[in-house]
Amino acid sequence: MPQILTVLGARPQFIKASPVSHAIAKAGMSEVIVHTGQHFDALMSDVFFDELAIPRPAYNLEVNSLGHGAMTGRMLEKLEAAMLAEKPDLVLIYGDTNSTVAGALAAAKLHIPVAHIEAGLRSFNRRMPEEINRVLADHVSTLLFCPTRTAVQNLAAEGITRGVHAVGDVMFDTTLAAIERSAGRSAILERLALTPKTYSVATIHRAENTDDPARLAQIVDWLEQRARTAPIIMPVHPRTRKLFAQRGISPAGLTLIDPIGYLDMARLVHHAAAVFTDSGGLQKEAYFHRVPCVTLRDETEWVETVDAGWNRLWQGPDFAERRDIPDYGEGNAAHLISELIAGTLK
Structure with a gap:
């Protein structure tokens, strides 16, 4: 029976893993989940395993609250030990976090094939650590599962064409459920x-x-202006809440709440009038719920959502005319991924 070692560490990865883990089991493959500990708060981690019925991690590396270099280095060391102990046939990684790049590099150095879900995304801003993580992970991966045609084109522009598959978006699978x-x-x-x-x-x-006090103040001011016309509910990441306290920021008109479970967040977004976020995953989820989104960044890797009029940059042009986005698939991306993995490991 083929064995897959899956590396997870952050909230969006737990959500994406849910349909894929179910599909892997249904295809008759075994899976060992390694939780790096990057998101360690129960409201940012444990709740997702419970709500989405993801198999509990066999390992928790408890690596968190460090700088990028220290965090990635410790993850590399501990992931290598787990891979040597488990001897997987393939390592599965998701997205663009420090956990992603650590899993990719640890596997590549041990000559274990790597499969990257959400391959090919590019914001073309190399100042973002997530962009570096995406590029490095893609260039050492054997199987690259792309959510869009644009992602396939991005990889081709970098000379990556082998093992590339457009499968749709696993987040769509999860959101529908x-x-x-x-x-x-x-x-x-x-x-x-x-x-x-x-x-x-x-x-x-x-x-x-x-991390930029002036930029954070500018974003908070932008949100406060919108809160004058309609309430804004803001689940606050623990690190963001800590920075608010350190800098004396108390957003006027915003209802700040603790991080919430995925099902609560799904219902909250599904019934919202709009979403304002710097999260890559939430931009897409907003589209899946057919809720307009304003991205609080200067660029986005999900360019399809902007072109299709469901998303715009906070300091950019207004929404384009709205249309559906066929690239994201029909809600069966996890099934396609499990089939392709199984075929590779025969």
Whole structure:
């Protein structure tokens, strides 16, 4: 039986792993999950394994709260030990975090094939650590699972054409299931006394926004202006809340809440009038819920959402005319990925 070692570390990766882990098991392959510990708070980590029925991690490396170099280095060391112990046939990585690049490099140095889900995304901003992680992970991967045709084109422009597959977006798989499940299991609207389509949802967590005091103040001011016309609910990342406290920031008109589970977030976004975020994953989720999004960054790797009029940059042009995005698939990306992995490992 082929064995896959999956590296997870951050909230979006747990969400993406849910349909893929289920598809891997259904295809008769075994999976060992390694949690790097990058997101270690129960509300940023444990709750997703419970709500999405993801197999519990066999390893928790407990690497967190460090700088990029120290975090990636310690993950590399501990992931190498786990890979040597488990001897997997393939290492599966997701997205663009430090956990992603550490998993990719550890496997590549041990000559273990790497499969990258969400391969080929590019913001073309090398100042973002996520962009460096994406590029490095793609260039050592054997199987590259692209969510869009643009991602395939990006890889071709860098000379990567072997092992590249356009499979659609696994987040679409997860979102379709979450919309149905959250309707019966989430009471977030009732708890916050919210009426559908009368409020917006905001999140801020990227270092490019939070680590620059002037930029963070500018974004908060932008959100405060929008909160004058409609309530804004903001689940606050622990690191962002800490920076707010250190800098004396108390956003006027925003309802700040602790991080919430995926089903609560799915229901909150599904019934929102708009989403304001610097999260790559939430930009797409907003589209899947058919909610307009404003991205609090100077560029986005999800250019399709901008072209299709469901997303725009906060300091850029207004929304384009809206249309559907066929690239993201039909909600069966996880099945296609498991089939391709199984075929490779025969």
